[in-house]
Amino acid sequence: MRSHSHRDPWELSRSSVAWTTVVNASWLYFTQCIQAALLYRSSLALFVVTEAFAYAGFIAFWYKAAASNPNQTFYTPLALVLYFALASFHHGIQHHTSSRDIGSDIRLGKLSYAIIRPFPYLLQALLRSIAFTITYGVLLLPLLVIAVKLVPGLSQELAKGWSIIPWWQYPIAIVIGIMASCLIRIVIGLLAFDMSQVWGPDTLFIALYYSASGVIFPIDLLPATLLAAAQWTPMYYMVGFPVLTLMGRISNTEFNEHASRGLIVLLATSAIVAILWRRGIKRFEAIGI
Amino acid sequence: MMRFYLKLLKQLFSLSASSMLAYRSNVVFFFLFESFFLMANMGGMFLGVNLAGGQLAGWTLDEVMFISSLYSVGHQLFVTFCMGGLFSTGWFVWSGRMDYVLLKPLHPLLALHAASEFVISNIPNIIINGCLLIVFFLKLLANGLTVSLQQVGGLVLFFSAGMAVRYGVALLVVTPAFFAEKLAEGEDAYWSLQSLAKYPTGVFPRAMQWVFTFVLPIATIAAVPADVFFGKTSMASGATYLGTAVLFSWLTVKFYELGARRYQSVNTGA
Amino acid sequence: MNELAINIQNLEKTYSTFKKDAGFSGAIKSFFVRQTIRIPAVKTMSFSIAKGEFIGLLGPNGAGKTTLLKMMTGLIPPSSGSVTAFGQFDTSTRPPAYLRRIGMVMGQRNQLHPDLPAIDSFKLAQAIYGIPDEPFERRLKQSLHLFEIESKLNIPVRKLSLGERMKMELILAILHEPELLFLDEPTIGLDFNAAKQIRNFLAETNRQFGITIILTSHYIKDIEELCKRVILINEGEVVYDGSLAGLDVRVQGERLFNIETVDESSHSKIMQWIASSEGQVKMTQDVSSNEGISFAVNSQKVGETVKEIFQLVGPHAIRDMTINERSLEDVFAEIYSRRPGATSVSEERD
Numbered sequence: 079m080r081s082h083s084h085r086d087p088w089e090l091s092r093s094s095v096a097w098t099t100v101v102n103a104s105w106l107y108f109t110q111c112i113q114a115a116l117l118y119r120s121s122l123a124l125f126v127v128t129e130a131f132a133y134a135g136f137i138a139f140w141y142k143a144a145a146s147n148p149n150q151t152f153y154t155p156l157a158l159v160l161y162f163a164l165a166s167f168h169h170g171i172q173h174h175t176s177s178r179d180i181g182s183d184i185r186l187g188k189l190s191y192a193i194i195r196p197f198p199y200l201l202q203a204l205l206r207s208i209a210f211t212i213t214y215g216v217l218l219l220p221l222l223v224i225a226v227k228l229v230p231g232l233s234q235e236l237a238k239g240w241s242i243i244p245w246w247q248y249p250i251a252i253v254i255g256i257m258a259s260c261l262i263r264i265v266i267g268l269l270a271f272d273m274s275q276v277w278g279p280d281t282l283f284i285a286l287y288y289s290a291s292g293v294i295f296p297i298d299l300l301p302a303t304l305l306a307a308a309q310w311t312p313m314y315y316m317v318g319f320p321v322l323t324l325m326g327r328i329s330n331t332e333f334n335e336h337a338s339r340g341l342i343v344l345l346a347t348s349a350i351v352a353i354l355w356r357r358g359i360k361r362f363e364a365i366g367i
Numbered sequence: 368m369m370r371f372y373l374k375l376l377k378q379l380f381s382l383s384a385s386s387m388l389a390y391r392s393n394v395v396f397f398f399l400f401e402s403f404f405l406m407a408n409m410g411g412m413f414l415g416v417n418l419a420g421g422q423l424a425g426w427t428l429d430e431v432m433f434i435s436s437l438y439s440v441g442h443q444l445f446v447t448f449c450m451g452g453l454f455s456t457g458w459f460v461w462s463g464r465m466d467y468v469l470l471k472p473l474h475p476l477l478a479l480h481a482a483s484e485f486v487i488s489n490i491p492n493i494i495i496n497g498c499l500l501i502v503f504f505l506k507l508l509a510n511g512l513t514v515s516l517q518q519v520g521g522l523v524l525f526f527s528a529g530m531a532v533r534y535g536v537a538l539l540v541v542t543p544a545f546f547a548e549k550l551a552e553g554e555d556a557y558w559s560l561q562s563l564a565k566y567p568t569g570v571f572p573r574a575m576q577w578v579f580t581f582v583l584p585i586a587t588i589a590a591v592p593a594d595v596f597f598g599k600t601s602m603a604s605g606a607t608y609l610g611t612a613v614l615f616s617w618l619t620v621k622f623y624e625l626g627a628r629r630y631q632s633v634n635t636g637a
Numbered sequence: 638m639n640e641l642a643i644n645i646q647n648l649e650k651t652y653s654t655f656k657k658d659a660g661f662s663g664a665i666k667s668f669f670v671r672q673t674i675r676i677p678a679v680k681t682m683s684f685s686i687a688k689g690e691f692i693g694l695l696g697p698n699g700a701g702k703t704t705l706l707k708m709m710t711g712l713i714p715p716s717s718g719s720v721t722a723f724g725q726f727d728t729s730t731r732p733p734a735y736l737r738r739i740g741m742v743m744g745q746r747n748q749l750h751p752d753l754p755a756i757d758s759f760k761l762a763q764a765i766y767g768i769p770d771e772p773f774e775r776r777l778k779q780s781l782h783l784f785e786i787e788s789k790l791n792i793p794v795r796k797l798s799l800g801e802r803m804k805m806e807l808i809l810a811i812l813h814e815p816e817l818l819f820l821d822e823p824t825i826g827l828d829f830n831a832a833k834q835i836r837n838f839l840a841e842t843n844r845q846f847g848i849t850i851i852l853t854s855h856y857i858k859d860i861e862e863l864c865k866r867v868i869l870i871n872e873g874e875v876v877y878d879g880s881l882a883g884l885d886v887r888v889q890g891e892r893l894f895n896i897e898t899v900d901e902s903s904h905s906k907i908m909q910w911i912a913s914s915e916g917q918v919k920m921t922q923d924v925s926s927n928e929g930i931s932f933a934v935n936s937q938k939v940g941e942t943v944k945e946i947f948q949l950v951g952p953h954a955i956r957d958m959t960i961n962e963r964s965l966e967d968v969f970a971e972i973y974s975r976r977p978g979a980t981s982v983s984e985e986r987d
Contacts, residue, residue: 128560129559132560136563278396284404288404289404289410300410
């Protein structure tokens, strides 16, 4: 049965485990991950303060850039402020170290404990990522609300975007974004089966993320070909897609196109997860330090 | 004494090279990572200055790119020689591995670097960014820039002070790990704070400029050396920036020493 | 009197940590209002260790052994009191001159670089401690030979077995020829042969170089073979400080009775008899009705004790009775089970 279960990376087909058990254990594990994150207040505080600081700087730069040129109409200074306020929130909630956690589980042999349990390891990894996303979401949302309320005109700018999109578009965009973030990190983590160290691919991912997500510059300022290329990577869906959707900068037709590409990207990433898991688990040496 | 430190440095290089080359793919990944990172940063600056109509806060596109390149060279030097040790602090304290570090008969920071590695794989990126800096410098020369030997000396001096500030910023965000139950966010906090150093100081509101000059002097990392190089700052201001940078770095080292003294070793490692 | 390696005066250590109620609501509550608790890990302790001694620091989990060891090295500062090393160093300030003279190995923590062969970590230690080439090579060769692991020197550490890794950790700790070596459970998890080799290595190191060694271990074999003096710690206090021979007298000189009775009244009679024995008979564990009574008596009084019990309850009231020699574990367990302070045992030292 075990060898059969390794063919299914999420191991949900494992007949010995009732789905209710998986759901209950998942819920417990999920809430415990949130609890663990909440225990370390200073970590959370440092993250929130420095991110806020960095984004204040970003916003100042881009505001100045937009305000310096009265001839350009692509982004008003206020729209740029909103873009980075929303980008910082989306960047913040997807800030987790799943790839390194999975990599160290594999490299240091902790995966041994996980795979002899009748509970799917990858589901644990996925739940851990989502739990951190929600924790940071809860922490950062009040800051976003305060920023939107305090900066004159920003709430109107946000309302303007929200009023022109159907209500369901943003939830779809954010779910695709969170899943893209979790899956790509699982892919990087699973490379530890082959590579011994995953911080190389992990840092490469971060660089690609900066280039293609829209976290350090408004993604739609990119030339059309580069923007189209970015839309075939998971990174675009992590920040750019939900932010542009929420700001009403994507038409309904474009939204459908982007969301479809996003789903294809998710399917492709899931397939890579499956391949890496099947290959990796066969060669797992369970070496521990 | 000098011989002792040189021998230690040589051994650290050797160990780092062995460790990095044990995983050959690291070299490739680091090269790719930094190339994309460079493109993203430069691309962002280019898009921003373009949006502003080709000039921002009194700086031309080429001058802004020069500042960015200067920032990138410092960034690569930090990644290569400082990052491995400093960003291990949170993990070492939390897991108890700091025990062995603090038992070494060295300054706690030197012992920390000795217990970790230089990122030797990143050396090619220092060279690439250095070349980029030269390219933008030559472009500025072609556009009529004239620089004296004194200005070049000023650039080197202030750039060194900027490196000390980088190190200080990293110390500032990793040291709380000694006082907290767990603090693994130091690395991210550092990247967030120093990311603002690549912009000309003039793009920020006055209050932020003051903070970046006198409280958290990240302006000294790239903008102030460029100011000195282009002759945009007076000697008096320069001396003030320099003094602030030295004071800031010294205080952060003392902060780290205090943290090391307050270290409470955990009993169960992870 | 020998020169002192360590002198501990009124040493105390209290940790602060926090409590969190179970579950999600507990996490939310703890996020906003945190209940700090203070844990006294080491309560007032004073003792000294002479140069060249091999000391066993024993105690149950959480007794404060590792905390004490870390205060001796200077890793953590004491809450009050002092540790003076070699008559001149206040260890809490971690003076480099002191750190050069000590070594430490923690059985549950690694110092070697996991991705590289041990030789690379050894070379780094050579640079850190400024060890000249000749003594470095000599000591490394000797140690590798003693452990019979010459062939493992160039294999990445993460590919070594636990035993091989621990041997390499020990070599790393003694390369700079420390005068004082702290060992925190160095044989934990090791097989018989590996543990034996490590014990031989330590005994040889202590004998040949006169290194003062302070060892914590849960394995009686380690203590029996290596330590002439043991310090037993329980709940942060010293409950025995003396020679192992002092404990051995009790092992050799006492017999352990275990009696199961058929009824409650016989059980009670024996308990009353023990209580009225004025210390001649010592209870060794808690008892409950019909579960058996354990007690120790002087080995000279075994026959007399059997006779008295039979007279007291009659042979038919005894379901089972065993009489054994006591082990060191039994003696330790008995000492640990006492309330520290009230029943401290100490032996006069030279």
